[in-house]
Amino acid sequence: MATQILMPALSPTMEEGTLAKWLKKEGDTVSSGDILAEIETDKATMEFEAVDEGILGKIVVPEGTAGVKVNTPIAVLLEEGEDASAADNLSTDAAPAAEEAPAAEAGADLPDEGPGAQPKVPAAVDVPETPEVPEGTTYKSQTVREALRDAMAEEMRRDGDVFLMGEEVAEYQGAYKISQGLLDEFGGQRVIDTPITEHGFAGLAVGAAFAGLKPIVEFMTFNFALQAIDHIINSAAKTLYMSGGQMGSPIVFRGPNGAAARVAAQHSHDFATTYAQVPGLKVVQPYSAADAKGLLKAAIRDPNPVIFLENEILYGRSFDVPELDDFVLPIGKARIARRGTDVTIVSFGIGMTYSMQAAEELEKEGISAEVIDLRSLRPLDTETVIRSVQKTNRCITVEEGFPVCSIGNHISAVLMQEAFDYLDAPVINCTGKDVPMPYAANLEKLALVTTAEVIAAVKAVTYR
Amino acid sequence: MATSKPAGKPNSATKEELQTYYKEMLLIRRFEEKAGQLYGMGQIGGFCHLYIGQEAVVVGLESAAKEGDQRVTTYRDHGHMLACGMDPKGVMAELTGREGGYSRGKGGSMHMFSKEKEFYGGHGIVGANVPIGAGLAFANKYRGNDNVAFTYFGDGAANQGQVYETFNMASLWKLPVIFVIENNQYAMGTSLARASSTPALYTRGEAFGIPGEAVDGMDVLAVRDASQKATAHCRAGDGPYILEMNTYRYRGHSMSDPAKYRTREEVQKMREERDPIDHVRELLVSSDYATEDDLKAIDKEIKSVVNDAAKFAQESPEPAEAELWTDVYR
Known part of the structure; x- marks a missing residue:
């Protein structure tokens, strides 16, 4: 047959x-x-x-x-x-x-990422707030992957002290092809393949940063950075303080974070809150390609250690990116991705996918949701969140990480302390479930946050 | 590959060299004794690891350093700071947690730095300074200069996994780094024999193609010779070098060490027979490079430097409360 x-x-x-x-x-x-x-x-x-x-x-x-x-x-x-x-x-x-x-299945409720396919999210969403992009700027459609590569290439052209180091970043062109073409342009002196020794090469990069170079360290995924976390926290984050301001580490640790698809517990951990707790680190987790580009450029220029959390599923997603010679965004500023009046949805990274889909569905039911993309988790732009809640009086948070001590928990605490009188309902945190990531397709889906859960949470806080 | 046991008799030294070594070692000794006193008086807190007994290691190594060379070590770091020319006042004031300290009171004994003197810490995590040292060497190579990164760690750290990750990369990329293993025989309270499957630490780089040498770390001239050889190797672009310094600390691991793991007699014997400072003192006298009066004058001069440092460290104010919030970010 x-x-x-x-x-x-x-x-x-x-x-x-x-x-x-x-x-x-x-x-x-x-x-x-x-x-x-x-x-x-x-x-x-x-x-x-x-x-x-x-x-x-x-x-x-x-x-x-x-x-x-x-x-x-x-x-x-x-x-x-x-x-x-x-x-x-x-x-x-x-x-x-x-x-x-x-x-x-894994990508079933995600927009298509094919070259011709349009993202399901409204195009307007992908255009950052006006102050960040001058009027009249043209946009081009780019994947998050291309935006990240362009950000590194532009900064490497601009500053000879910037170099990229990590597993498979050079000859292999990047395990996720983020560094494609960089070896050809910048050579083996500045695009460096390392042995599979995260602890060692992270420490080595911190030493190079102490000496004034500006390393970009790519972790194949942040799961493997657990091997290097001593250097990220004890060596990179604390030294400026311990040295009374003499010795900083201008370094970027970047790579995919959180769940991809069907790679199970040891390859799906979301570390956003882990790093967001540490003074001395800055933590960025972009959603769109424009933010990925503008924030990575900012991270490379930042004199502090920056944890730059990417997402494997978002790598291939296309967004409009402003065509500017030098597009740099401020770290620590949230973006209002969608204006609304009835409820504030606070999210970041891939959580934005569910949030934007939910907002669109809710619109059909007459609920107007304002969606805030935090973009940066440390510093955290609580001001933008509070201002929105003062208007909507209701808030839910959406993230893929674990529920205990989540970013949502922190936002809830901030709102309780600083906007208590404005809240008409308790804040609900939509998060990943409190379990190691399972492998089975159906269980994995259950472990992650879903658009349906976001919609249900909004209905709960709006008493619909 | 040149992995070798201690070489023969060290070369002789000039009068000026010997006097310099004597002064530098004596400064460390007297400084550490004073730090011990201040600790006993409650003026220094937390952990405080004294370098007494190991002075020849850092003084001998520094003798071959040149402008732009870097150094990094773990938390038994006071000697390294003094030997690279950092101000004893600033070091002592950091120990007392005062505004005049190198880290303005925010680092303490284990965490001090000097960008000016290329001293990159002072690290509290055993072994963590080893890849950092290789990173300093990486920067030298990246910039195309011939500077060397002196990376010190103890016999305890020599069993850390990241040390071997670093050996591999340093050798692979031919980084100009000298790995100085200060083998003072005890990792806190655990003797070398009880913690290391192979006690010849200088051979630990063999698997990575890194030459290593065992050196009498109580003899400043032997250390100096080894340092000259190792720095020449690194500056020529031949990659890393390992020096195992066989040395001994007279005091406990930290100030709170009951020292039950070794006998009083063992310590006494080392002090009497192998003291690095007495050794140079004898050389100075026997070579007619110094009279007893000259030596007394040096002792007096050093004592006064140390007393000034202690006075400064006691009188410098505590950091302003606003300092709590500074230096978290640039």
Whole structure:
């Protein structure tokens, strides 16, 4: 019986890819393990092996096709002796099971990130508040990944003391392709592959920062930075104070933070609050590509150690980025992503995805939500939050991290102390669940915050 | 690879050199004795780790340093600061937690720094200063100068994982760093034999291709020779070098050490037979480089420097309350 060969998911967060090249042609015999095709993901070019044996009856998706969704049929495999016409009888529409497939599941309620696809969030949202971008500025659509790379490249061009160090940042072009092209432009002296020794290279980078260089340390994920946390906190964050102001560490620690998709407990930890607790550190967690660019440039220029938390799922998402020669945003300033009057939703990072979707749904039900993207967790722009709550009198917070001592808990405490008389309902914190991240697709979904939970929380505080 | 046991007899030194070493070591000794006194009087608080007995290590190593070289160490750091030329007043005032201290009273004994003297701490976490030292060396290489980063740590830190991560990178990238293992025989109360599977610490870089040498750390001239060799190696771009300094601390690990892990006799024997300062004193006298009167004059001069430092440290005011909030961010 003819079987469909589906576009494979070659990484936990892959939703689509480019079918770069077919290595078998129609009519070729295929054995299990043969390389059928080369598939380009946003991270790398991968070889796609055959699982079953048979004859390649029909190539459905020709080579060179970009934006092929995971689980789309790309070819048909025939059994020995089967006629090529069997291939034609088989429907080559998207497999009905595709929606249920794990890779699609994880991103099911996320906007498409394909080049042509429009984000579901309103375009206006992605334009930062006017004071940050001069009037008449044009915008271009860019992924968060490209914005981060451009930020590093621009700062490296501007200042010879800036260098990038981390695992696979140079020759491999970045484990998540954030540093693509940087080795070519800046050379091995400034784009440095390290051994897999986070503790050691983080400490080494701090030493280089003490000596006046400006390292950008990429952690493949912040989960691995636990190995280096002594240097981040004890060496980088505290030395300015301990030295009576003599010795600072102008350093950026950056990389993906929090859950990606189906990588389980040791690769999904969200460290936002962990670092946000530490005096001496600045902590930034952008959502949009524009913020990623403007804030990373600011982080690199900042004379203090900055923890720059990225999100793997957001890397491929496109946003409008202002076309300015030198777009730098202030660290410590929240952004009002959407104006509203009935409730304030405070979020940051990927939490913004759920918040913006919820706001849109709520609008249909006549509830006007103001959404604040904190962007920076330390310093924290509580002023913007308080001002909004003084207007809406209700607040919920949204984040993917754990519930105990969350950013939401802190915001709640601040509001209770500084805006108690303005609150018409207790603040509700929507967070990830208080469990290590499970692997199973359904359990992972339950462990993370959802748009439905955000909507329910808003309805609770607005007594609807 | 040149991993070797102690070399033969050290080269001789000039009168000026010997006098300098004598003065520098004596300053550390007297300073530490005074710090011990002030601690006993309750004027220095917290942890206070004295360097008495180990003076030849830092003085010998510093003799080969040049302008722009950096140094970084762990928390037994008073000697390193004095040897690189930091002001005894500022160091003592930091010990007493006063405004006149190097960190304006916010760092204390274990956390002091001097950008001016290229002293990068003073670190409270055992082993953490080792990658930091390699980072200072990385900056030298990045900038293309021939400066060297002296990175000191103890026999206890020599078993830290990050030390080996650092050895690997330092050798891989040929960083100009001298790893000085100050083996004073006891990691707090645990002897070398009880904590280290292989006691020859100078061989610990072999797996990474780093040459190492064991040095008599009680003999300032042997240390000086080793420092000259190691700095030349680093300045030539040949990568890191390990020097294991076999030394001894006379006092406890910190001021609150009951010292049950070794005998009084063991300490007494080292003091009588191997004291680094007595050794130079004898050389000065036997070479007719100094008379007893000359030495007395030096003693007096050092004593007065230390007394001035103590006076300054006692009289300097406590930091203003507003200092609580400064220096968190730049």
